[in-house]
Amino acid sequence: xxxxxxxxxxxxxxxxxxxxxxxxxxxxxxxxxxxxxxxxxxxxxxxxxxxxxxxxxxxxxxxxxxxxxxxxxxxxxxxxxxxxxxxxxxxxxxxxxxxxxxxxxxxxxxxxxxxxxxxxxxxxxxxxxxxxxxx
Amino acid sequence: xxxxxxxxxxxxxxxxxxxxxxxxxxxxxxxxxxxxxxxxxxxxxxxxxxxxxxxxxxxxxxxxxxxxxxxxxxxxxxxxxxxxxxxxxxxxxxxxxxxxxxxxxxxxxxxxxxxxxxxxxxxxxxxxxxxxxxx
DNA sequence: TATAAGATGTATTTTAAATACATCTTTAAA
DNA sequence: TTTAAAGATGTATTTAAAATACATCTTATA
Numbered sequence: 001x002x003x004x005x006x007x008x009x010x011x012x013x014x015x016x017x018x019x020x021x022x023x024x025x026x027x028x029x030x031x032x033x034x035x036x037x038x039x040x041x042x043x044x045x046x047x048x049x050x051x052x053x054x055x056x057x058x059x060x061x062x063x064x065x066x067x068x069x070x071x072x073x074x075x076x077x078x079x080x081x082x083x084x085x086x087x088x089x090x091x092x093x094x095x096x097x098x099x100x101x102x103x104x105x106x107x108x109x110x111x112x113x114x115x116x117x118x119x120x121x122x123x124x125x126x127x128x129x130x131x132x133x134x135x
Numbered sequence: 136x137x138x139x140x141x142x143x144x145x146x147x148x149x150x151x152x153x154x155x156x157x158x159x160x161x162x163x164x165x166x167x168x169x170x171x172x173x174x175x176x177x178x179x180x181x182x183x184x185x186x187x188x189x190x191x192x193x194x195x196x197x198x199x200x201x202x203x204x205x206x207x208x209x210x211x212x213x214x215x216x217x218x219x220x221x222x223x224x225x226x227x228x229x230x231x232x233x234x235x236x237x238x239x240x241x242x243x244x245x246x247x248x249x250x251x252x253x254x255x256x257x258x259x260x261x262x263x264x265x266x267x268x269x270x
Numbered sequence: 271t272a273t274a275a276g277a278t279g280t281a282t283t284t285t286a287a288a289t290a291c292a293t294c295t296t297t298a299a300a
Numbered sequence: 301t302t303t304a305a306a307g308a309t310g311t312a313t314t315t316a317a318a319a320t321a322c323a324t325c326t327t328a329t330a
Contacts, residue, residue, distance in 0.1 A: 001218055003136050004318065008224045011243060012235070026275070034236060037320055046277065059328025062275040075246065085317085086136055089143045100147070101169060105268040108146060111210060115257035122250035133240040139287065161306070172289055181308065194297025197306040220286085 007082040009036060009044045014053060014078060018070035018128050024063025051081045075131060076124030088112045142217040144171060144179045149188060149213060153205035153263050159198025186216045210266060211259030223247045 012034055017025055027045055031038035045064060048054045053073065056064050066073070080086070087093040089112060091103045100106070147169055152160055162180055166173035180199060183189045188208065191199050201208070215221070222228040224247060226238045235241070 001136055001138050002220055002222050003224055005225065006318080011224075012237070015237070015241065015243070024275095028275090035234075039321055040319060042276080042278090043319090049276095056276060057328080058274090058276045058326070060272095060274045060330060062328070064276090075243070083136055088137055089146075090140065099170075102147070102150065102268060106150065107266040107269065108150070108210070111258065111261050111266060115254045118257045119250045119254040122253045123246065126246050131242040131246060133237060134242065141287075159306095163306090174290055175288060177307080177309090178288090184307095191307060192297080193295070193305090193307045195299060195303095195305045197297070199307090 001088075003079065003083055004085075005040075006044055006047070006084075007079060009034070009041060010048055010053075010082045011075070011078060012036075013041070013044060013048060013064075014066070014070075014073065014128055015132060017054065017064060017066045019132055021066070021069075024057060024061065024065055026063045029063075047082065053078065053081075070129035070132070071127050073128040074124050075126045075128060076120045076122075078128070079123055080120060086116070088116055136223075138214065138218055139220075140175075141179055141182070141219075142214060144169070144176060145183055145188075145217045146210070146213060147171075148176070148179060148183060148199075149201070149205075149208065149263055150267060152189060152199060152201045154267055156201070156204075159192055159196065159200055161198045164198075182217065188213065188216075205264035205267070206262050208263040209259050210261045210263060211255045211257075213263070214258055215255060221251070223251055 013030055016030060016033065027038060027041050030036070030045075031041050034041075045054065045056070049056055052067055054064050055067050056062065085093075089108070090096045091100050091106075091109055092112075097103070103109075148165055151165055151168065162173060162176050165171070165180075166176050169176075180189065180191070184191055187202055189199050190202050191197065220228075224243070225231045226235050226241075226244055227247075232238070238244075
């Protein structure tokens with residue numbers, strides 16, 4: 001069980017932007033700092049923009065910045081929005097309905113649902129501004 | 136974020152065995168019932184045996200049964216044992232140490248660790264005997 | 271108006287997971 | 301004591317999702 005690198009990278013981008021407020025940060029700067037494929041970061045950044053977490057300015061002297069300040073962004077919200085396949089098991093996937101013969105009768109489903117909620121609840125309790133770097 | 140089908144199948148196997156106590160259940164029976172590749176189930180069953188959840192009897196009239204009764208098996212224990220890559224993000228993976236430049240300073244790590252524990256804690260609170268089928 | 275920035279669509283590569291195949295070992299019934 | 305039914309185990313292949321690469325377009329400002 002793991003989050004995708006896409007979500008992981010999204011969190012890193014937000015942390016970096018939060019630590020450089022009142023600045024326009026370029027994708028190239030992020031890519032160099034984190035040593036991540038620039039092309040991949042472009043997708044992550046684009047997605048963060050679509051989900052409303054960041055704003056971008058095109059053209060010369062352009063770059064990225066947080067839409068809201070870091071103390072207005074809950075970590076759980078980022079993970080919920082960025083993680084595409086949040087289906088803990090097969091029967092949670094809308095495209096796999098009816099595959100498992102005990103679906104609907106099996107009580108694992110509601111348990112796993114509660115477990116997932118506990119996971120997210122913990123993340124909802126923390127703000128982006130609280131996970132910035134020590135020292 | 137999802138559990139592997141391997142873990143999913145393991146849970147299904149345990150549920151089936153729990154619902155057929157005092158019997159020897161064959162892999163073929165499980166494979167037919169769940170409509171799962173028999174070859175894949177063989178691996179899952181083997182792994183469940185290695186982890187001590189089930190016993191197997193080879194030869195004619197052989198089959199599988201639970202090592203402990205269903206009210207002695209916690210769901211969280213099964214997930215912990217069966218899920219191979221339980222690394223929520225890159226920096227949890229022992230083989231990816233030092234890749235992320237903010238590792239060690241970033242406070243996301245401990246947060247994600249707590250979230251993972253909350254997820255498992257919820258599963259630890261439920262016994263296999265409690266997730267059997269309704270009706 | 272040239273250039274530096276992001277936007278966007280498509281293609282390719284990589285990796286882990288899932289599945290398939292082959293053969294070996296064990297056990298009990300005929 | 302032989303045969304068939306069961307699991308054990310190692311290897312190879314396939315699949316699918318994720319990650320990465322490539323190409324081109326749009327925007328903004330110095």
